[in-house]
Amino acid sequence: MTLPVYLAADLAGAAPGARLDCGPEVAGHAVRVRRMRVGESLQLVDGRGLRITGTLVEAAPDALTLEVAAVAREPEPDPALILIQALAKQDRDLQAIEAATEVGVDGVVPWAAQRSIADWPAKKHAKMAQKWENTLRAATLQARRSRVPALEELRRGTSLVEAILPGDHVLVLHEEAEAHLPTGLAQAPRDARRIVLVVGPEGGIAPEEIAACTATGAVPVRLGDTVLRASSAGPVGLALCQTLLGRWADPPAAPDPNG
Template sequence: MTAPLFLLDAGALAGVAPGAEVAFTGAEARHAAASMRLGAGESVLVADGSGARASCVVVDAAPSAVTVRVESLEHDAAPRPALVLVQALAKGDRDLMAVQASTELGVDAVVPWEAERSIVRWKGAKAAKAHQKWEDTVRAAAKQARRARVPEVRPVVSGTAVAALAGPDRLLLVLHEDADLGLGGLPDADLEAAAEVALVVGPEGGVSPAELDACTAAGAVPVRLGPHVLRASTAGPAALAVLQHRLGRW
């Protein structure tokens, strides 16, 4: 079984070499020592969330602080193209389900989208709390998947402003049941030329005509996943799986 992973502060592994000892505190230490009851001699992984991951052995474990000795280090380079999930806000935590699964499947960033047909709305103080919930979900899923990189949760976008995510080196793909082009039929050259590939997933009521028009006018490509209509919680992860295979990562 793969050793459990604990996330350190960004940059915490910079300059660290095999043989060095690293300590972590707070929630990660309590999880390791109190919840998992890890003790001296057990193997763990630690990562700084930005690509560095170390295989370690526990030297001392207490709920207040855990000290580990670094056995080896590796660094996961930032992939190109980066894969981004633009997930419409959805009721019943279906948006969070999509974000969690997408993180486990290797997404590099997520963008909350308050689409025209989204029932859920982020307003006032609720917006900051909801954004934090997405960040917590991403962090927990990255730990579960033993990822060295924690996906970025970008600022929320609203309505037709989602079209601004398209650009010269950013390929914006809008998942739409009426699209003529299947995701599997997207030319390899289009994927290889992009620095970033973003998947736009609509809410329960779908992407509005105005949003679709704005996206296509900005250069986005409507694509479909197949003959079935998927929930807001499953469309994004399913599309990411296809792209990971297309890019040769799986």
């Protein structure tokens, strides 16, 4: 059975056999909402790859104590998967990053593209960034991940290229591209640190933005013959990357000891 997962700020010093005390940020969900009781097991993650499994020995709505059974540090994916997601109307951008987190994205860059209808005006910037952060955290727990995708700063127009780092392999999802995503991904250098997917807004990516990306070595690709919404293009592209990178494949069969 898959155990429920909760995000805890400080898990330093946790070791098997130790006891961890958590406040209302964990107990409020585990005890008050989920109604977990003493003797039940759960997992705590710190959002940075640490996962702790344990059993409740004390449970109250505002505090709980967990006896640690196991501690694991999960490695960072290599290469990391990054989504540059254009702002979109009707919360389709939030739907995109929610599903992308469940698929396994490692970082998200909000992008106010030239043709984006939605925007983050200065007076609402902090509020909108927090809304994206909250979405990433909630989706992380829903997917029972140990790492919360990093939310990078908002980029505007052609400045999206400032989010591209040396060693990145960038794929720009574009309906008029000749190459399909598998072809573009196959061109990634073996030492690529990050695979970056760029998803435009409802009105498409402007020619200037395409040119800025390709000037950095980005490869325009398409997913297929149908046009996907801004809310689904990124998650579908990421799912293809996970499959093509072999992360969703069955593990190799164990050798037969009998030959």
